[in-house]
Amino acid sequence: xxxxxxxxxxxxxxxxxxxxxxxxxxxxxxxxxxxxxxxxxxxxxxxxxxxxxxxxxxxxxxxxxxxxxxxxxxxxxxxxxxxxxxxxxxxxxxxxxxxxxxxxxxxxxxxxxxxxxxxxxxxxxxxxxxxxxxxxxxxxxxxxxxxxxxxxxxxxxxxxxxxxxxxxxxxxxxxxxxxxxxxxxxxxxxxxxxxxxxxxxxxxxxxxxxxxxxxxxxxxxxxxxxxxxxxxxxxxxxxxxxxxxxxxxxxxxxxxxxxxxxxxxxxxxxxxxxxxxxxxxxxxxxxxxxxxxxxxxxxxxxxxxx
Amino acid sequence: xxxxxxxxxxxxxxxxxxxxxxxxxxxxxxxxxxxxxxxxxxxxxxxxxxxxxxxxxxxxxxxxxxxxxxxxxxxxxxxxxxxxxxxxxxxxxxxxxxxxxxxxxxxxxxxxxxxxxxxxxxxxxxxxxxxxxxxxxxxxxxxxxxxxxxxxxxxxxxxxxxxxxxxxxxxxxxxxxxxxxxxxxxxxxxxxxxxxxxxxxxxxxxxxxxxxxxxxxxxxxxxxxxxxxxxxxxxxxxxxxxxxxxxxxxxxxxxxxxxxxxxxxxxxxxxxxxxxxxxxxxxxxxxxxxxxxxxxxxxxxxxxxxxxxxxxxxxxxxxxxxxxxxxxxxxxxxxxxxxxxxxxxxxxxxxxxxxxxxxxxxxxxxxxxxxxxxxxxxx
Amino acid sequence: xxxxxxxxxxxxxxxxxxxxxxxxxxxxxxxxxxxxxxxxxxxxxxxxxxxxxxxxxxxxxxxxxxxxxxxxxxxxxxxxxxxxxxxxxxxxxxxxxxxxxxxxxxxxxxxxxxxxxxxxxxxxxxxxxxxxxxxxxxxxxxxxxxxxxxxxxxxxxxxxxxxxxxxxxxxxxxxxxxxxxxxxxxxxxxxxxxxxxxxxxxxxxxxxxxxxxxxxxxxxxxxxxxxxxxxxxxxxxxxxxxxxxxxxxxxxxxxxxxxxxxxxxxxxxxxxxxxxxxxxxxxxxxxxxxx
Numbered sequence: 001x002x003x004x005x006x007x008x009x010x011x012x013x014x015x016x017x018x019x020x021x022x023x024x025x026x027x028x029x030x031x032x033x034x035x036x037x038x039x040x041x042x043x044x045x046x047x048x049x050x051x052x053x054x055x056x057x058x059x060x061x062x063x064x065x066x067x068x069x070x071x072x073x074x075x076x077x078x079x080x081x082x083x084x085x086x087x088x089x090x091x092x093x094x095x096x097x098x099x100x101x102x103x104x105x106x107x108x109x110x111x112x113x114x115x116x117x118x119x120x121x122x123x124x125x126x127x128x129x130x131x132x133x134x135x136x137x138x139x140x141x142x143x144x145x146x147x148x149x150x151x152x153x154x155x156x157x158x159x160x161x162x163x164x165x166x167x168x169x170x171x172x173x174x175x176x177x178x179x180x181x182x183x184x185x186x187x188x189x190x191x192x193x194x195x196x197x198x199x200x201x202x203x204x205x206x207x208x209x210x211x212x213x214x215x216x217x218x219x220x221x222x223x224x225x226x227x228x229x230x231x232x233x234x235x236x237x238x239x240x241x242x243x244x245x246x247x248x249x250x251x252x253x254x255x256x257x258x259x260x261x262x263x264x265x266x267x268x269x270x271x272x273x274x275x276x277x278x279x280x281x282x283x284x285x286x287x288x289x290x291x292x293x294x295x296x297x298x299x300x301x302x303x304x305x306x
Numbered sequence: 307x308x309x310x311x312x313x314x315x316x317x318x319x320x321x322x323x324x325x326x327x328x329x330x331x332x333x334x335x336x337x338x339x340x341x342x343x344x345x346x347x348x349x350x351x352x353x354x355x356x357x358x359x360x361x362x363x364x365x366x367x368x369x370x371x372x373x374x375x376x377x378x379x380x381x382x383x384x385x386x387x388x389x390x391x392x393x394x395x396x397x398x399x400x401x402x403x404x405x406x407x408x409x410x411x412x413x414x415x416x417x418x419x420x421x422x423x424x425x426x427x428x429x430x431x432x433x434x435x436x437x438x439x440x441x442x443x444x445x446x447x448x449x450x451x452x453x454x455x456x457x458x459x460x461x462x463x464x465x466x467x468x469x470x471x472x473x474x475x476x477x478x479x480x481x482x483x484x485x486x487x488x489x490x491x492x493x494x495x496x497x498x499x500x501x502x503x504x505x506x507x508x509x510x511x512x513x514x515x516x517x518x519x520x521x522x523x524x525x526x527x528x529x530x531x532x533x534x535x536x537x538x539x540x541x542x543x544x545x546x547x548x549x550x551x552x553x554x555x556x557x558x559x560x561x562x563x564x565x566x567x568x569x570x571x572x573x574x575x576x577x578x579x580x581x582x583x584x585x586x587x588x589x590x591x592x593x594x595x596x597x598x599x600x601x602x603x604x605x606x607x608x609x610x611x612x613x614x615x616x617x618x619x620x621x622x623x624x625x626x627x628x629x630x631x632x633x634x635x636x637x638x639x640x641x642x643x644x645x646x647x648x649x650x651x652x653x654x655x656x657x658x659x660x661x662x663x664x665x666x667x668x669x670x671x672x673x674x675x676x677x678x679x680x681x682x683x684x685x
Numbered sequence: 686x687x688x689x690x691x692x693x694x695x696x697x698x699x700x701x702x703x704x705x706x707x708x709x710x711x712x713x714x715x716x717x718x719x720x721x722x723x724x725x726x727x728x729x730x731x732x733x734x735x736x737x738x739x740x741x742x743x744x745x746x747x748x749x750x751x752x753x754x755x756x757x758x759x760x761x762x763x764x765x766x767x768x769x770x771x772x773x774x775x776x777x778x779x780x781x782x783x784x785x786x787x788x789x790x791x792x793x794x795x796x797x798x799x800x801x802x803x804x805x806x807x808x809x810x811x812x813x814x815x816x817x818x819x820x821x822x823x824x825x826x827x828x829x830x831x832x833x834x835x836x837x838x839x840x841x842x843x844x845x846x847x848x849x850x851x852x853x854x855x856x857x858x859x860x861x862x863x864x865x866x867x868x869x870x871x872x873x874x875x876x877x878x879x880x881x882x883x884x885x886x887x888x889x890x891x892x893x894x895x896x897x898x899x900x901x902x903x904x905x906x907x908x909x910x911x912x913x914x915x916x917x918x919x920x921x922x923x924x925x926x927x928x929x930x931x932x933x934x935x936x937x938x939x940x941x942x943x944x945x946x947x948x949x950x951x952x953x954x955x956x957x958x959x960x961x962x963x964x965x966x967x968x969x970x971x972x973x974x975x976x
Contacts, residue, residue, distance in 0.1 A: 019860050048795060048803075048829050051810035055802070058809070063674070087682040113705040116698040130941045131934060132706055137886045138933045139713055142909050143926045147712035150719075150727055153546035157715075157729050171478070173548050174532035188709065217694055238797055246799015249892065252484075253539070257530040258685050263801050265681055270383065270805060275674060283802050290797045294790060346901045351915040356746070371901035374911045392818060392900060538916025545728045561916065565726040 056287075059280035070276065078281035088265070092285050095262045098176065099244035102183040103237045106191040109184070110236065114192055115225075118199035133189045133196075141186065145253050148182045149173070152254070174256040182254050183244050190243070191236035198232025199225070231301040238297055245286045262286055334416040338598045341368045345596040348373050348384050348396040350583070352617045353447075358609045366603075368596035376536070377485070378402035378656075385411045391590035394597045397447060399581045400435035400656035401487050405673075407436075407443050412586040414441040419598055422605025422623050427646045430622040435657055436584040444586035445601050448610070450619040451580040451653050452483075452491065453571040455554035455562075457544060468495045468574045470551055472522065477529045481543050481552035484533035486673070486680035487656055491553065491579050492519040492526075494654055498576040508579065509657045510664055516671045520679045527683065537561075544569060556641075557618040573652060580653035582622075614641060713930065720923035727919055738920040748925060751908035758820060758904060759888040762827035766884045767877050769828075770835030775869075778843040789840075795830035803829060804897030811898070818900030826898035827891060831884035838880030839873055846872050882940045889929075905929075 060074050082088045117129045136144065151157045152173045159169035172178050202225060210220040248263030255261075262285055269279035345368045347354060354372040363369055375381045378399045385396050390411055398406060406412045417423045423431065423445055430446035437443065456465055460479070468491070471480050482488055493508035496518055505515050531549050534540040540558045543549035545567050559571040585604060587597050603609060610621035611629035620641040621630075627638040642649040663670040719727060723735035742748055777788055795803050807826050816822060850872075854864040892906040899907060909922045 047807070047810065047825060049791070051806035052794075052802070054813070055806040055809055081678075085682065087685050090685055109705060109708075112698050112701045116702040120695060120698060121702075127938060127941050129702070129706070131937055132709055134886075134937050134941075135713060135930060135934065136709055137883075138889065138937070139716065139930055140906060140909050140922070140926045141890055141892060142906065142913060143716055143922050144712050146727065146913065146922075147715040147719075149542060149546075150715060150729055151712070153542070153548055153729070155547040155729060160729060173546075174543075185708065185712070188705075217691060238793070242797040242799065246801055246893075248801065252535050256532055257527055260681070260684055263799055266799075266801050266805075268677065268681065270801075275677070276805070276809070279805065283799070283805070286799050287802065294793060294797055298786070298790065351911050352917070373899075373901040374903075374914070376914060386812070536914050536916070538913055538919070541726060541916055542728075545726050561726070565724055565728075 055276075055280050056284065058277050059284060061277045063275050063277055078278045081278070082282055082285075088282065091260050091265060092262060094176070094260075095245060095286075096289060098180055098183065098261075099241050101180055102187065102244045103191075103240045105180070105184045106188050106240045107195075107233055107237065109188060110191040110195050111229075111233070114195040114199050114229075117192075118196050133192050136186075137189050142249070142253075144186065145182055145250055148178070148185065149254060152178050152181070174254060174259075176256065176259055178254040178256075179250055179259060182250055183240075183247070186250070187240040187243050190239035191233075194232040194235040195229060196232075198229035198235075202228050234297045234300045238294065241293060242286075242290050245289060334414060335419065335594070335598070336416070338419055338602070339595040341366045341596045341599060342593040343367060343596070344369050344371065345395070345593050345600055346371050346373070346393045347600075348375055348381050348393050350374070350397055350617075351376075353397050353583075353613065355613075355616055357616065358604075358612050362600065362603045366596065366599045368593070368599060370600075382406060382409075382411070385588060390588060391592055394588050394591040394593045395600065396586050396588070397583050398444075398586050399583050400433075401581075401658050401673075403435050403443070403584050403586060404438075404658045404660075406586060407438055411589055412443050413589045413591070414443055415445065415587050415598075415601065417442050417445060420445050420601050420605050422602070422607070422610070422625075425607070425625045426605075426622045427624050427643075427650070429646070429650050430582065433582065433655070435582065435655065436586070444584040445605055446622040447583040447585050447604065448614060448617070448619040448621055449580060449582035449653075449655070450556055451573055451578050451649075453554050453556060453559065453578065454574050455540075455544070455552050455559055455569055455571045457550040458568045458570055460550040464570075465551070465572070466575055468576050468578075469499075470574075471553060472526050472529070474529060476551050478531055479548075479550040480526070480529045481532055481534050481540055481549040482526075482530065483553060484535045484684075486676045487579070488553070489516065489519050489523065489676050489680060490654070490656070490659075492522045494579060495576055496522060507664065508654055509659045510670045511659065512663070512669050513671060516675070516679065520683050523680075523683050533684065541565075555618070560618050577652045577654060579656060581656045614643075620646070716923050717927050717930075720920060720927045722920045722923070725917060725919050738918070738924050741918070742921040742924040745921065747903065748905075748908055748921070751903040751905045752925070754820065754823075754902055755889055755905035758823050758827060759885045761820075761824045762831045762888045763881045763885045765824070765828040766831035766835045767881050770832045770880065770884075771839045771873065771877055773832070774836050774839035774843060774873075778840055779848075789836075792833045792836050796833050800830075800891070800893035801897075804894040807894070808897040818898060820902065822898045822900070823895055823902070823904065826894045827888040830891075830894070831888055834883045834887065835877060835880035838876040838883075842873050842876035878940055882937070 058070060059078055060076070061070055061072050062075060062077060063070055082092075117126060121129060149156070153159075154169070154171065154173055156173070162169055172181075206224055206228070207220060210224045215223065246263050248261055248267045251259045251261045251264055262282060266279045266283050269275040269282065347370060349372050351374045354370060359370050359372075373384060373393065375384055378401050381396050381398050382402050382405055385393060385406060386409075396406070396412075403412075426446060430449065432440075432442065433446065436446065454465060454468065454470060456470065461470070461476075470476070471482060472495075482491075489511075490508040493505050493511055493515065496503055496515075497505035497508065500518070503515055503518055505511065511519065532539070532543060534543065534552070537555060537557050540549070540552065540554055541561050543552070544558070544562050545565060554571060556571065559569055562569045585601055587594065587601075591597055604613070605623055607621075607623050607625035608629050610623040610626035611633060613619075614621045614626065614630060615634055615637060618641075620643055624643065624646070627643045630637040630641070630643065638644050659671060659673050659676055661668045661670055661672050718731065720738065721734045721736060722731060723733035723737070773788060773792065803826070807822070807829075811818060811822055850868055851864055854868045859867065890906055891904075892910060895904050895907060896910075903911065905925065909925065912918060912922050
């Protein structure tokens with residue numbers, strides 16, 4: 001390690017101190033890892049994980065009905081209520097069901113679009129398409145949902161168009177159908193982006209080789225492209241699934257009489273009845289579902305494609 | 307991680323339950339001291355409009371920071387944040403005020419320091435939802451009824467009873483608030499139509515009475531287009547043809563009429579529920595002098611009139627009548643401030659349901675039960 | 686290869702993409718249109734056009750304060766996310782250590798778990814610690830889910846470059862800091878920008894966690910939520926959102942241009958498909974085992 005131009009900065013003492021430190025660090029990789037990880041690690045551990053732990057511990061307690069104070073007597077009542085009551089089971093299944101439907105819808109919508117944008121569109125168009133995909137993310141969530149209310153309302157744009165075309169109207173304004181449409185709209189950019197990147201990363205040589213071996217377009221797509229972009233699809237699905245699973249604002253805005261989500265019950269328990277233990281207990285459902293989902297996603301390589 | 311969790315648990319146990327009931331009795335201030343320069347409020351959206359906040363800030367030097375809450379109980383939760391000293395005041399409705407009092411989150415106030423209080427309508431000087439054992443835990447603010455709203459084009463005969471919103475004729479066109487306290491509305495209706503249930507007070511329901519009310523709501527559910535959570539939701543529903551009849555506030559009626567939607571509202575013959583708000587002072591307020599200055603300001607007749615017309619509610623201060631008519635002719639009568647007594651008595655104001663039935667027994671159902679039943683009913 | 690089939694499928698894909706564009710943009714166009722709504726109730730068809738809301742919105746002090754608070758919170762959260770996210774990405778990429786896989790998992794949690802859980806947890810935590818709710822608590826709340834976007838982008842980029850570069854640099858006599866500055870950082874810089882941009886977008890539009898972590902302040906989404914709740918001045922929200930859209934188109938376009946450049950290992954141009962695919966992938970795929 002002789003002197004080179006790279007040494008020019010800093011005086012001799014500082015230089016050698018720096019070198020010694022960096023040499024020591026280079027050799028003891030665990031030390032560097034620890035140092036690098038200490039700041040984000042400290043952050044996460046102390047604030048976020050501790051907060052989560054305390055929250056979920058409170059699921060085992062209950063709340064005094066009049067004053068609203070949390071009473072620390074350990075019990076499983078909250079969990080029993082959730083498991084035994086048909087209402088909460090219905091709500092949980094409804095939430096998971098719509099989250100799955102939204103995920104599948106977004107995947108189907110996104111894949112052809114991402115393929116086109118990544119591999120077929122000329123450069124200029126690519127930039128335009130990218131901006132178009134990203135602009136909704138910068139547009140307020142609430143205002144976008146309100147725009148959909150305008151479209152789906154009884155006297156709204158959709159029915160107006162249908163009447164003009166000679167069809168009858170549809171009455172989907174405040175219903176699970178409306179929620180399915182709105183959620184699919186809201187999270188579509190989150191699905192498009194990782195799939196786009198995944199398509200971009202497929203080397204052209206693979207496709208050429210597949211064609212050389214005699215595969216037609218669709219076969220190439222099914223047997224070569226799809227497996228390679230699957231991690232991207234799964235990565236996008238993490239967003240669409242989890243964002244739908246935990247949402248309570250869209251059900252409040254475009255949901256109907258029976259459209260409560262897990263998030264609504266949680267929010268209602270916290271905000272309305274100040275029953276944090278019950279809210280925490282019910283919130284373990286999305287926690288568990290997402291935990292399992294993430295484990296599966298990791299197996300499928302989605303984390304590298306996020 | 308386990309260590310941290312244990313530490314956390316230990317501190318929570320040590321801190322005990324929420325607010326402590328230490329600050330009761332005297333120590334009431336006898337005069338309003340110098341302002342502290344700031345005031346943190348929890349308020350309903352629209353209760354701190356610049357129209358009356360700016361002059362207050364200029365006169366007292368107390369900068370107002372408002373945190374808006376969407377429900378009474380969100381207000382309760384917020385009041386307990388930061389050890390109870392994050393916010394100085396809260397404009398709680400009757401369904402939350404008693405909980406705050408029992409929880410020790412609010413302190414008694416000296417109404418002698420609020421001159422407007424002398425001119426309040428008698429019913430709101432010391433109402434049971436903010437005055438306990440002779441102590442005033444805040445000053446009344448404004449009040450209003452829950453009305454029956456209907457579209458005159460689709461509902462051709464004028465409704466006279468709450469039965470309209472339970473009528474299968476309007477299937478898929480009804481809307482009512484998404485609030486467990488709506489059970490009281492059902493109970494009120496049942497108290498007239500099924501007297502054998504013995505419901506005397508819609509907020510004091512035994513298990514059987516509660517179940518009857520919830521059953522009625524369950525029958526109503528197929529008729530409901532949407533349970534509205536925000537006033538603007540109901541406005542959208544009526545404006546866009548999704549609902550033609552429902553439970554509402556005067557705010558929606560006036561907004562819709564302003565948008566040329568043919569609607570009218572009324573109070574049916576069974577009477578109705580209503581809400582009355584109180585400005586309450588936090589037990590650990592950091593800016594008590596500014597808080598008292600605010601209570602004084604917000605109770606003056608002119609400001610009461612301004613707020614009433616802005617939010618479409620009725621003031622507590624009777625002297626606001628002439629100011630209301632000045633700002634908008636005929637509004638004093640429209641909001642029933644000119645003869646409040648009979649109007650007031652037809653309204654059953656929001657109160658937090660509790661186990662205490664008021665007649666000595668403890669069989670009544672409390673709010674947590676109401677909330678669970680409501681969630682189960684909606685499914 | 687069946688060329689007419691390819692042409693048909695290309696045309697079909699183009700049509701599909703056009704429909705998706707329409708789907709994505711239609712509500713946005715509605716928002717822009719309704720910023721000019723003369724009535725304060727949103728209904729179809731439009732009552733009439735008016736620009737009166739523009740001046741009332743920009744004179745609304747609460748709105749301006751909320752917008753400024755959102756910008757500050759976003760910038761702070763993004764900065765924290767870039768610093769911490771890149772540090773975590775470096776650590777995970779460079780070193781093999783116990784619990785390496787868990788890090789990715791843990792970092793994704795704030796984004797993958799419903800916002801209401803994060804919000805409730807942080808709220809109870811802050812209440813228990815009697816921390817005053819202010820810009821700081823808002824930023825902490827945002828940073829938890831912003832870190833992961835930068836982390837993922839940085840890690841993905843690092844994975845696509847060769848680690849031998851660092852070793853080569855050290856061999857040539859540069860110390861750790863110089864290597865970082867002259868070799869590692871340029872490679873990763875655009876990934877940090879892309880991640881930071883997404884982080885800012887997430888923070889700027891966040892409602893749920895912010896509801897639980899804000900004190901008596903309003904970020905822009907909270908202001909919008911309050912405005913919607915009251916229903917008096919609905920078109921104001923459309924005006925503000927239109928303003929935000931117009932203002933952000935430029936940085937977003939710039940960022941897209943930036944992230945196309947993959948830095949160190951860009952192999953030159955080449956044909957349509959060769960140049961399009963991320964050039965460094967070729968090298969990475971050839972040199973390293975698949976991730």
